[in-house]
Amino acid sequence: MILTNVGSVPGKKIVEHFGIVQGSTVRAKHLGRDMMAGLKNLVGGELKGYTELLQESRQEAMDRMTAQARQLGANAVINIRFATSSVAQGAAELFAYGTAVRVE
Amino acid sequence: MLEIVLSYPDLSLFLALMVLGYTCGTVAEKRHYRSIIRREKELVKLMVVNADGHFAEGAVRTAFLVNGSMVVSNDYFKRLLAILRNIFGGRVKAYESLIDRARREAILRMKEEARAKGAHMIVNLRLETSTIGRAANKKNRIGSIETLAYGTAVVMNRP
Numbered sequence A: 001m002i003l004t005n006v007g008s009v010p011g012k013k014i015v016e017h018f019g020i021v022q023g024s025t026v027r028a029k030h031l032g033r034d035m036m037a038g039l040k041n042l043v044g045g046e047l048k049g050y051t052e053l054l055q056e057s058r059q060e061a062m063d064r065m066t067a068q069a070r071q072l073g074a075n076a077v078i079n080i081r082f083a084t085s086s087v088a089q090g091a092a093e094l095f096a097y098g099t100a101v102r103v104e
Numbered sequence B: 001m002l003e004i005v006l007s008y009p010d011l012s013l014f015l016a017l018m019v020l021g022y023t024c025g026t027v028a029e030k031r032h033y034r035s036i037i038r039r040e041k042e043l044v045k046l047m048v049v050n051a052d053g054h055f056a057e058g059a060v061r062t063a064f065l066v067n068g069s070m071v072v073s074n075d076y077f078k079r080l081l082a083i084l085r086n087i088f089g090g091r092v093k094a095y096e097s098l099i100d101r102a103r104r105e106a107i108l109r110m111k112e113e114a115r116a117k118g119a120h121m122i123v124n125l126r127l128e129t130s131t132i133g134r135a136a137n138k139k140n141r142i143g144s145i146e147t148l149a150y151g152t153a154v155v156m157n158r159p
Helices: A031-043 A048-072 B002-007 B009-042 B076-088 B093-116
Strands: A014-028 A044-046 A076-088 A091-103 B060-075 B121-132 B144-156
Touching: A014 A048, A014 A076, A031 A044, A031 A048, A031 B009, A031 B060, A031 B076, A044 B009, A048 A076, A048 A091, A048 B060, A048 B144, A076 B121, A076 B144, B002 B009, B009 B060, B009 B076, B009 B093, B060 B076, B060 B093, B076 B093, B093 B121, B093 B144
Parallel strands: none
Antiparallel strands: A014 A091, A044 B060, A076 A091, B060 B144, B121 B144
């Protein structure tokens, strides 16, 4: 599966369009991580637990998106965009969407 | 001295947190900026553009998505400064530098991933910022900030 965020797959020709595919996941971090983040809020700096959590969740959103694309018979997703929103306290939604296509 | 600390426990805790926040935050920020500048020099050869590239036929071997992100939060002292700034208005320098280094770090992580996978350039860079964490849904509060950088890494046939 080829993933790009430009309107085409560089070096390849698009032969068929399948429309929008999307994947999302809502995640909350566990209490221990949250407490560590609270402590880190005092001294500042990177919250590594959150960075990892969001990367994992984003990967999962992308996996869901590619699974949907594969079901349609696509072998590439182009023009991928990401969005993040916090839906509830301590939970975040990670969302990925793009256009499923078949390339030669 | 100890008597004063014991007779005003709230105030002394507050002051202690402020001093802790200030020292740790300043040291961490300086160290981070040093590392950012060093790594930016290292990776300057890897081109990043935010336009989508048009390539000649047969010039590109593969293309794939790369991303990098960072979640960062400010220290106690600087958060207090920002709250005071809310009263008088004006530039909130404490948060300017925070977002700046989070964004640069995200771009660097993306470039490092691209380099590790053997890419020659990154096209169509997109940057996104969002607030997450406990304060994300509260009005007038900035909690932790997540910055995300993503783009399409391109491997050329003849670099």
